């Protein structure tokens with residue numbers, strides 16, 4: 586079951602600069618800043634109110650998908666994350682409906698246990714599913 590929009594993620598060239606901008610412009614502070622080597626990114630999660638977050642991603646590995654995105658499309662919105670109650674079940678249901686997936690099973694991510702749907706299957710939008718753990 587899809588529960589809500591969890592976060593919207595943006596790719597940036599410089600994470601420190603972007604974090605500073607969100608703080609200066611909106612008074613928003615990151616709840617966490619982490620380096621995720623397996624995903625090739627440095628990431629910040631910025632909570633907004635009670636629910637919903639902005640995720641900022643800076644590529645740290647030139648071979649990563651995020652680095653390729655930044656190179657070809659520039660800074661901007663990278664993906665939308667929807668919270669689900671069971672990420673493995675949702676991925677299985679989507680696969681059964683013929684929706685193309687990047688992840689067949691959930692894996693650890695910044696937002697919990699996560700799995701990505703291929704943007705070619707979603708009209709050009711990369712969608713992440715996240716289950717809180």
Ligand code: ZN
Nearest residue numbers: 594640666713
């Ligand atoms: Zn995300």
